[in-house]
Amino acid sequence: MKHLAVIPGDGIGKEVIEVGMDILDAISEVSSFNYDAELFDIGSERYLRTGELLTKDDIYDLEKKDAIYFGAIGDPRIKPGVLEQGILLSMRSQFDQYINMRPVTSWHPFVPLKKHFDFDICFLRENTEDFYMGAGGTFRKGRNASVDVKRRLYNLKMELHPKPSSDDEFAFEIGLLSRKGVERFADQAFRTAIKRNETKITLVDKANVCTHIYGMQRTIFEEKSKEYGIGLEFMYVDAMAMAMIVRPNTFGTVAVPNLFGDILTDLGAQLQGGLGMGASGNINPEGVSMFEPIHGSAPDIAGQGKANPIAAILAAKMMLDHLGYEDMGALIQNAVRKCLDNGKYTADMGGKLNTKEAGAEIKKELLRIR
Ligand code: NAD
Ligand code: IPM
Ligand code: MN
Numbered sequence: 001m002k003h004l005a006v007i008p009g010d011g012i013g014k015e016v017i018e019v020g021m022d023i024l025d026a027i028s029e030v031s032s033f034n035y036d037a038e039l040f041d042i043g044s045e046r047y048l049r050t051g052e053l054l055t056k057d058d059i060y061d062l063e064k065k066d067a068i069y070f071g072a073i074g075d076p077r078i079k080p081g082v083l084e085q086g087i088l089l090s091m092r093s094q095f096d097q098y099i100n101m102r103p104v105t106s107w108h109p110f111v112p113l114k115k116h117f118d119f120d121i122c123f124l125r126e127n128t129e130d131f132y133m134g135a136g137g138t139f140r141k142g143r144n145a146s147v148d149v150k151r152r153l154y155n156l157k158m159e160l161h162p163k164p165s166s167d168d169e170f171a172f173e174i175g176l177l178s179r180k181g182v183e184r185f186a187d188q189a190f191r192t193a194i195k196r197n198e199t200k201i202t203l204v205d206k207a208n209v210c211t212h213i214y215g216m217q218r219t220i221f222e223e224k225s226k227e228y229g230i231g232l233e234f235m236y237v238d239a240m241a242m243a244m245i246v247r248p249n250t251f252g253t254v255a256v257p258n259l260f261g262d263i264l265t266d267l268g269a270q271l272q273g274g275l276g277m278g279a280s281g282n283i284n285p286e287g288v289s290m291f292e293p294i295h296g297s298a299p300d301i302a303g304q305g306k307a308n309p310i311a312a313i314l315a316a317k318m319m320l321d322h323l324g325y326e327d328m329g330a331l332i333q334n335a336v337r338k339c340l341d342n343g344k345y346t347a348d349m350g351g352k353l354n355t356k357e358a359g360a361e362i363k364k365e366l367l368r369i370r
Contacts, residue, residue, distance in 0.1 A: 007071065011303075012071075019248050022359055044083055057135065099125075103121070106120070108337050115191070123268060182216065240264060244264065269294055269311075275295040313332060339362050
């Protein structure tokens with residue numbers, strides 16, 4: 001019996017997770033996969049009601065689960081960053097989910113580049129460091145100049161002289177990498193390449209500009225490359241964005257720091273047919289991992305039944321793979337594939353179905369082909 005936490009969150013997160021749960025139900029009917037699910041009311045509504053983001057109680061309860069199934073957060077009524085940092089990024093760092101695995105593969109015919117290439121890229125996005133640590137602040141801001149160096153910069157306290165004018169205002173955001181953080185990231189990248197029978201990995205960075213953090217990262221990856229006997233190629237992120245379009249077939253395991261990974265994997269989702277197709281796993285190999293579509297709450301289509309549920313369904317597939325039910329993961333992917341082949345999908349892919357109908361078709365297919 002697996003114990004799942006389910007956090008639908010906001011906007012289309014709620015709509016696609018409802019469908020994803022239906023699919024998990026179907027899987028439990030036809031296989032030995034048994035689960036219970038505890039629903040967590042974490043997101044904008046609770047925040048607006050109570051002011052709570054991710055609470056100590058949430059953390060205590062979530063920590064005990066076998067996995068977390070997450071929809072999306074984000075609400076136009078709330079200042080950018082509040083929910084994102086206070087909920088999603090908090091969970092990733094609380095549970096130390098330091099790998100964000102985002103597959104980009106051409107497994108179905110809706111991949112726009114498919115007539116040119118087949119590709120199977122495994123993006124491993126570092127998920128706890130880089131520009132995502134909240135290390136930043138402003139100074140010379142009016143009369144209340146202050147520096148707010150936040151979470152994780154444990155002992156660093158800065159005092160800057162207040163200036164009465166705001167003309168000289170500065171804001172800064174620091175990208176940090178730790179040796180330990182890069183080492184464990186590199187370990188996972190090289191192990192993934194070995195599992196996938198590959199002879200090299202690609203490390204994406206901007207070491208020609210951010211020489212300190214990405215210079216150290218290169219050095220550590222070179223050390224690990226020797227240790228694992230697996231080749232290493234470097235790509236600058238700008239060139240990588242281009243290469244993903246012109247030669248996606250030449251990449252396998254791709255390690256990418258947090259911020260660039262965020263950007264490249266939305267591009268990766270589009271290579272697979274759109275944001276409604278991209279799934280991800282926030283992995284802590286020794287702890288609780290969290291599975292989610294890579295898209296957000298999509299306020300522009302929320303509440304209209306337009307959301308494509310496939311990204312959330314494929315996130316459920318990744319969760320099953322992670323929990324050791326790869327055969328059931330494969331069953332889900334095959335059912336999705338059949339529905340894509342048969343024209344049964346939502347409008348973002350050119351189809352006619354709404355979110356629930358698209359989910360119901362996948363469920364029907366799954367029960368038929370099992
Ligand atoms: P978004 O991913 O929500 O939407 C981008 C575009 O893609 C929109 O036009 C949307 O309609 C479309 N889209 C996304 N998912 C779709 C789906 N399943 N089916 C059909 N169309 C889909 O990104 P955004 O608009 O930049 O952000 C909206 C909010 O979501 C923001 O608050 C942002 O911070 C948040 N966000 C959260 C997550 C997350 O929870 N993991 C991820 C990204 C963005
Ligand atoms: C994602 C999202 C998040 C990120 C945001 C919402 C904090 O864009 O999961 O890709 O930047 O990681
Ligand atoms: Mn993103």
